[in-house]
Amino acid sequence: MNNGKPPVLRVENCTMQFGGVVAVDNFSMEVYKDEIVALIGPNGAGKTTAFNFITGVYEPTNGRVFFEGSLMVANRPQGKMKRFYQGDANAICSDVVRKTPDQITKLGLARTFQNIRLFKGLTVFDNVLAAMHMHLNSNFFMAALKLNRGEEKRMREEAAALLAMQGLYHVKDKIASSLPYGQQRRIEIARALATKPRFLLLDEPAAGMNPQETDELAAFIKKTKEDFNLTVFLIEHHMTLVMDISDRIYVLDFGRKIAEGTPAEIQENEHVIAAYLGVEDAES
Amino acid sequence: MIRLNSKTKLILTVAALGLTMLWFYHLEQNPRANGYLIKILERSAIYAVVAVAMNLMNGFTGLFSLGQAGFMAIGAYTVGILTIPVEARPNVYYISGVAPWLEKIEIHYLAALFLGGLIAAVFAALIGVLILKLRSDYLAIATLGFAEIIRSVIASPQMDTITNGSYGLKKILRFETIYTPFILSAVCIFMMVLILRSSYGRAFLAIREDEVAAEAMGINLFTHKELSFVISSFFTGVAGGLLAMFMGSIDSGTFRVTLTYDILLIVVLGGMGSVSGSVIAAFLVTGGREYLRFFDEPLKIAGVQISLFRPGFRMVIFSALLMIVVLFYRKGIMGDTEFSWDGIANFIYRFLPTGKARRGNGGRDE
Amino acid sequence: MSLETVLQHVLAGISLGGAYALIAIGYTMVYGVLRLINFAHGEIFMIAGYLMIFSMASMPWQIAIPVVLIGTTLLGVFIERFAYSPLRSAPRMSIMISAIGVSYLLQNLATYLFTALPRGYPVIPFLKKVFQIGTISSSLVTFITPVITVVLVILLVQLITHTKIGMAMRAVSKDFETATLMGIQLNSVISATFAIGSFLAGVGSILYFTDRMSVNPFSGALPGLKCFVAAVLGGIGSIPGAMIGGFILGLGETFMVALGFSTFSDAFTFVILVLMLLFKPTGLFGEMEAEKV
Ligand SMILES: Nc1ncnc2c1ncn2[C@@H]1O[C@H](COP(=O)(O)OP(=O)(O)OP(=O)(O)O)[C@@H](O)[C@H]1O
Numbered sequence A: 001m002n003n004g005k006p007p008v009l010r011v012e013n014c015t016m017q018f019g020g021v022v023a024v025d026n027f028s029m030e031v032y033k034d035e036i037v038a039l040i041g042p043n044g045a046g047k048t049t050a051f052n053f054i055t056g057v058y059e060p061t062n063g064r065v066f067f068e069g070s071l072m073v074a075n076r077p078q079g080k081m082k083r084f085y086q087g088d089a090n091a092i093c094s095d096v097v098r099k100t101p102d103q104i105t106k107l108g109l110a111r112t113f114q115n116i117r118l119f120k121g122l123t124v125f126d127n128v129l130a131a132m133h134m135h136l137n138s139n140f141f142m143a144a145l146k147l148n149r150g151e152e153k154r155m156r157e158e159a160a161a162l163l164a165m166q167g168l169y170h171v172k173d174k175i176a177s178s179l180p181y182g183q184q185r186r187i188e189i190a191r192a193l194a195t196k197p198r199f200l201l202l203d204e205p206a207a208g209m210n211p212q213e214t215d216e217l218a219a220f221i222k223k224t225k226e227d228f229n230l231t232v233f234l235i236e237h238h239m240t241l242v243m244d245i246s247d248r249i250y251v252l253d254f255g256r257k258i259a260e261g262t263p264a265e266i267q268e269n270e271h272v273i274a275a276y277l278g279v280e281d282a283e284s
Numbered sequence B: 001m002i003r004l005n006s007k008t009k010l011i012l013t014v015a016a017l018g019l020t021m022l023w024f025y026h027l028e029q030n031p032r033a034n035g036y037l038i039k040i041l042e043r044s045a046i047y048a049v050v051a052v053a054m055n056l057m058n059g060f061t062g063l064f065s066l067g068q069a070g071f072m073a074i075g076a077y078t079v080g081i082l083t084i085p086v087e088a089r090p091n092v093y094y095i096s097g098v099a100p101w102l103e104k105i106e107i108h109y110l111a112a113l114f115l116g117g118l119i120a121a122v123f124a125a126l127i128g129v130l131i132l133k134l135r136s137d138y139l140a141i142a143t144l145g146f147a148e149i150i151r152s153v154i155a156s157p158q159m160d161t162i163t164n165g166s167y168g169l170k171k172i173l174r175f176e177t178i179y180t181p182f183i184l185s186a187v188c189i190f191m192m193v194l195i196l197r198s199s200y201g202r203a204f205l206a207i208r209e210d211e212v213a214a215e216a217m218g219i220n221l222f223t224h225k226e227l228s229f230v231i232s233s234f235f236t237g238v239a240g241g242l243l244a245m246f247m248g249s250i251d252s253g254t255f256r257v258t259l260t261y262d263i264l265l266i267v268v269l270g271g272m273g274s275v276s277g278s279v280i281a282a283f284l285v286t287g288g289r290e291y292l293r294f295f296d297e298p299l300k301i302a303g304v305q306i307s308l309f310r311p312g313f314r315m316v317i318f319s320a321l322l323m324i325v326v327l328f329y330r331k332g333i334m335g336d337t338e339f340s341w342d343g344i345a346n347f348i349y350r351f352l353p354t355g356k357a358r359r360g361n362g363g364r365d366e
Numbered sequence C: 001m002s003l004e005t006v007l008q009h010v011l012a013g014i015s016l017g018g019a020y021a022l023i024a025i026g027y028t029m030v031y032g033v034l035r036l037i038n039f040a041h042g043e044i045f046m047i048a049g050y051l052m053i054f055s056m057a058s059m060p061w062q063i064a065i066p067v068v069l070i071g072t073t074l075l076g077v078f079i080e081r082f083a084y085s086p087l088r089s090a091p092r093m094s095i096m097i098s099a100i101g102v103s104y105l106l107q108n109l110a111t112y113l114f115t116a117l118p119r120g121y122p123v124i125p126f127l128k129k130v131f132q133i134g135t136i137s138s139s140l141v142t143f144i145t146p147v148i149t150v151v152l153v154i155l156l157v158q159l160i161t162h163t164k165i166g167m168a169m170r171a172v173s174k175d176f177e178t179a180t181l182m183g184i185q186l187n188s189v190i191s192a193t194f195a196i197g198s199f200l201a202g203v204g205s206i207l208y209f210t211d212r213m214s215v216n217p218f219s220g221a222l223p224g225l226k227c228f229v230a231a232v233l234g235g236i237g238s239i240p241g242a243m244i245g246g247f248i249l250g251l252g253e254t255f256m257v258a259l260g261f262s263t264f265s266d267a268f269t270f271v272i273l274v275l276m277l278l279f280k281p282t283g284l285f286g287e288m289e290a291e292k293v
């Protein structure tokens, strides 16, 4: 996969500590252009947390994240955290770079959320339009006084085209929260696409979907990736789906990376088997 | 569902506007006899502007601000200070005199109104930088606090030669006809509607619905909250100026927190997130408040004094109304929908006996 | 200013601060449990003032004081039941509007029932007795307010740390949802919180109005807001914090007046609020909490 090209996304020695809980511990990984990479692991392993510091929702306690070769996020333990920091002292990073989530989205990363965060009271169409707002060219006065009719019209056409492409056009005037769960997940993906990303992060896209919807989802993700020329990084518990679509897989357990490799390699890996069996033991 | 075609709607709109104008013309023919009604209508129109502005921030952007009275005070004092006729100034500032630099400045009321809004907006921008990052309920307290600070600065003896301190201003330029406040209010509300319908309006709604998701969709929270706060405060300032012209004399007591609460009642009653709701409620509440004055007057039925009716009862009713709406009709009159002729048509249709009959026959409704 | 006048002002300041502290605790506890600024808390304090006026008209102070305290406690619990509990699952803004509505209703109701004119607050003879310590002389109430405050705060902290209901309160304010899942009776915890907060507001009201001598329907509004600021200053959710915040505001305000800035003394409170929220939003003793995404 590598072909000597630099990775699109590179996470370097990232640690995220909440109070005394180390949710992600010295985690490093890469995603290369045009790949579909999955992040798996038992509940509470720190997967969503990793997404959150990549997309600027949290600041990592320590570590760096590069996107398309440039430093996007970096932090080191500061203030009180210096004393409480439980991560690797040798991996302390020197830079500090802060970005808000919207700045990161503007760089070309878009995401969905594990617990679906649509704009619930708005129509599907407005959900998508709102996500296009960041690409607005006209300034506030132009837009507010309706002097940008051309642009407004173009935005609406684009939004309609996007929804049509995702097979969601027929629900465009429905209130987002009134739709079934599986559809809401797809709308969330469509909304993320409306920001015109090059890199898409999906947090458990199959959660709450029925088996048929899950089967369709695999094809949907692959098609979307081709249509929009995306690199995809996803978290998923549904193993069939993960093994089907991923080029490579990273496995987290208790915040640590315990394995990485192709689906075949991961299926063989004894640490992974142990981690998952361990969880099942604990649950039963 | 009835869908009127756009031509019918246009005709209805023009007819409604025409009738309103005709009514105003009729009222203006005899301003003395209709003075009371004219006053109520003017005040309602002005409150409608503040209510829509408050709704823009609270109902559409989801930021709970309670600073309305403060921004109205800024607009009102700007207009007051700059439109009192120069010859009348010594008389108004009879206690401490007027600041020399201010003595001769008198500007056109439209310019003064705009300036009032602008100053309010600048204040909002500065305050916003400080407080918009706070959680929503802290924001409410902080804006309330700022409104109090503004009020106490206006009333302070140090400001005597500018604001006339606690004595207040009088002889402010007044409206000559009902048309002026109505046209100005309509323009303000129309501009806010345009903003809300633009891409920025959608960004505001996105923030209201889910801040985290809005941010993840590339909407910068701070910029857009600041924008919403500044726009809202601009129009609140203009409305404060209009109120000053309406009242002719103001003092810092006019702009107490209760003024903000009155506006809040209008917004909640009309429906958080509905411009037309705010406008309708502004007229209902203001009109209701005037026409329900009899609640405050001692009432005798068959020679027996009803002790329930005495000064203050009206306000009890209005505050109870606020509670009832919040507890039982949380959506208010309009919810977050807007007035439309279709809505009216459907409303009437539902109550027409023929409508029911036709629906029973499997009429054209969905 | 001579040392003597400074001391005199310090005493007045901590006395006012003590009353503020007792009110601030109500805000801090309710906010801790419900994440709600109880805008009506200042009005509960004002109504307690009127209750005292009417009780003292017909009974001796030894009976009037407990009557007022019980009445105030019940009022607080009733308000929660009536105006806040139906809105448990409503958006935050609705509950806040309900709180404003209650505050507005109580103000208007007081105006209607008792007129807007200030009413004289009854004199509780022993509280008004003038004492002299060194060169400082003042009525007893000024001396004992801070003492009562500190004692009540110590008792309250004991209650919160050692009793079952206290622990439930702490659990609810740490994590509302988990606490309910763990089988904590949410409604009784919330009622207890309002009861304690209102009881303390009642005590605060007696001490405050004895010093100020009159009550009007708006007497609660501004002190209410100030006490909320005191709670924020001390770190919302922290009881000792609310006390210290109250003392700081009381002292600050007294000195503003003493130095001739009386028109700005109210504004001072809000300047403190804004500075605090800017530089240390968690307050002096508060804890940070992050939203889970
Ligand atoms: N904001 C936060 N504050 C404190 N702890 C947190 C926070 N967010 C996550 N955690 C903790 O970090 C750990 C990892 O959580 P995370 O949500 O990343 O897990 P996950 O791998 O996404 O699990 P799941 O598969 O259940 O979604 C958990 O122990 C969680 O309680």
Ligand SMILES: [Mg+2]
Residues within 6 Å of the ligand: A047, A048, A049, A114
């Ligand atoms: Mg997760």
